[in-house]
Each structure stands twice: as C-alpha cells, then as structure tokens.
Amino acid sequence: MVDKKLSGAGLRGQVAGETALCTVGKTGAGLTYRGYDITELADNAQFEEVAYLLLRGKLPNQQELDAYKEKLRGMRALPEALKTTLEQIPKDAHPMDVMRTGCSMLGNLETETDFSQQDDKIDRMLALFPGIITYWYRFAHEGVRIETDSDSDSIGGHFLELLHGKKPNELHERVMNVSLILYAEHEFNASTFTARVCASTLSDIHSCVTGAIGSLRGPLHGGANEAAMALIQKFQSADEAEQGLMGMLERKEKIMGFGHAIYRESDPRNAIIKKWSQQLAEEVGDTVLYPVSVRCEEVMWREKKLFCNADFFHASAYHFMGIPTELFTPIFVMSRVSGWTAHVKEQRANNRIIRPSAEYTGPEHSEWVAIEQR
Ligand SMILES: CC(=O)SCCNC(=O)CCNC(=O)[C@H](O)C(C)(C)COP(=O)(O)OP(=O)(O)OC[C@H]1O[C@@H](n2cnc3c(N)ncnc32)[C@H](O)[C@@H]1OP(=O)(O)O
C-alpha cells in the first residue's frame, strides 16, 4: 500500500476541517494524540489520563488524575429506567445495538440541555458505558441483575470485573488499559466524522455519540475486530490459515482487520496490541490462534502488501481474556467515546454547519407523469 492514492471516492485525502487532537499517518505510519506518540502513551499512560488529555487539552498532574478517576468512579450507577430499558432488549440483539439504545436512552434520562454541561455528560458516558453493556449482557445471557459499581480503579478493570464477576488479574487489566488507549482517538475516521457532523447542527452530546456508535458498528470500521475473530477461529493451524486466506484472496474476498484508509505502511497500533496478544497467548497456553494470526499477517503482506490494522490482533487478545466476540466492538465504544466527544467539543468551539455539496448525476429534466399513467 506504499503508493496508496489519497484521492477519489469516500472524501479520501480531502481536508474536511481542523483538529488539534490527533495526527494519523503523517509519516506514513505514525499516530499522535495532541502531539504525544501512541507508543509512548501505550507504554506509560493510564486510559483515564489519555481521556483527560483529549478532553481537557493537557496531561493531568497526579492530583488532577486522582480527582478525575474519583469523579468517574462516582458516576458508575445505572439509572433504574435505563436498567428497565436494557432488560427489554432481546438476548440475540447485537451488543452494538444495545450500546446505541443505551446511549440514546441516557440522553432521554439525563439530557444535555446546555453546552455548559458537556464535560459532566461526557464523563458520565465514560463511566457508564461498561455498566450498560455488561448489565444487559449478563441479564440477557445469565438472568442476573449485576451491581454496576466495582472497586476497580480503572475503566478497563471495571469492565472486566463486571463481565466476569471477579477482579481481573494484573495482566488483563493492563492489556485493557493499553487497548482503550489505542482505540481512543483517530482523527476524522467515519464514526468521529459522524459525531462532528451531528455536533455541527448544534445537537446534543448523546445524539452525537449515538450516531457515532451506529457508524462504528459496521465491519469496515469498528466491527472489523469481531469479523477478524470469526476469520481466525475458522482455522486449526497456521498452514490451514494460509491455505484459507489464499483461497479468499483468489475469490477477491475482503479480509477484515487488514488495510487502512490513511496509513500507507503500517498501523502503529498493531505492533503494540500484537505484543500483548503474544503475552496473553503464553498465559493461556495457546498454540493455535496466535500462530494463525501471525501467519495471516505474513500472507497478507506477502501477497497483497496489506498490513494488520488496529483490529486484527485485538481479536485474539480479547479472546484470550475470555471476552465474548460480540462484545469486542462495544469495548471500542467505551474507548472512542473519549475521542468522539473531544471532537464534539472542538467542533462546538469553532462551529460552522458541515454541509458539503454533491456532484449531481441524475436526469437533466424529468417530465411529470400523472399517477394513473405510470
Ligand atoms: C479501527 C478501524 O476502523 S481500522 C479499519 C477496519 N476495517 C477493516 O479491517 C475492514 C477491511 N479493510 C477494508 O475494507 C479497507 O482496507 C478499509 C475500509 C479499511 C480502507 O478502505 P480503502 O481506503 O477504500 O482501501 P484502499 O483504497 O486501500 O484499497 C485498495 C485496494 O485494496 C483492497 N483491499 C483493501 N483492504 C483489503 C482487505 N482487508 N482485504 C482485501 N482487499 C483489500 C481494496 O479492495 C482495493 O482493491 P481494488 O483497488 O481492487 O478495489
């Protein structure tokens, strides 16, 4: 993909606005949040610290971070009416639809009536999203009504604790933290652009995020981590994976978790999550999924010069932590809500309604035909 053209359909390569939040692929491969390199953030930061950076414009000092985490911990309780709504959603619903409904319902219960409330509304979503998805999931699948408070100090640890009903080990909490950092922000991707378009009409924050969840759901965007899992699970060995992929490429099928709209050489998030996936594979004694994933990566590069994006090794990493596949994209939501809402704030601070033009390709003039003559 080295000679990838950033032009043509899909608004590719067109500047659609300004942002001080993020650069993607500036050197062909890099990713920065407010100037900080993603590798450094993943190595050193807590997700809450990164959310603060995106939403408040600077890294917090220790006191600020402690206060921010304390605030988020205090906002984890689900309103009763939201629990009732979640209990109505069928067991076979897609969890992304549950997230969308959960966010939308929250907007009814705790409406943002004035933009001066935006920071509190955003923090509430960050604090509440793990509870929304796990409350529904465990009610629908196990028939239990869980408490959505936990002692966990981090959003990632909180999610795992609610999902599994017990404290995660240190490695799992760490990987969740890294994963949430990697997924937090990515410039004008489809879901973020959705949020900004909605914000540009001066709509409320829950509408912006609800729309963004809908855009993230698709397999060409956030849904790719689930699709990647479905792919690697089909194979019993690396050799079988190679054979399977060659067949798919011959049939010109899309391989989910590969390629990117902006990066030309690699997605810097891949090397990071791949390393953690390997550690988790060692922890669980995996001898299939990780080698299968590595072989897929090798074959795709050798055959198509296509590289793994952020989603591919997330699939095995999440699986090794016992996370059901259908919850993969909702985790993306728990993280990206920080980026989406940082963009909403940025859009609101310097707004003009986003309304591009279209190239008309329809008929020049159509003669009116009465209904009985059609
Ligand atoms: C966190 C994220 O959202 S990352 C993205 C997650 N999405 C996926 O993993 C889905 C699979 N990947 C894709 O569909 C694409 O690579 C996208 C949507 C990410 C980017 O789309 P585009 O920018 O339009 O792709 P691009 O212009 O690089 O495509 C070039 C060629 O490579 C092909 N190609 C791109 N990705 C893939 C893939 N994963 N598998 C097979 N072929 C591919 C395209 O079909 C295209 O071929 P063509 O010229 O014969 O039509």
Ligand SMILES: O=C([O-])CC(=O)C(=O)O
């Ligand atoms: O930037 C994109 O088009 C998709 C992506 O990787 C993301 O949103 O994380």
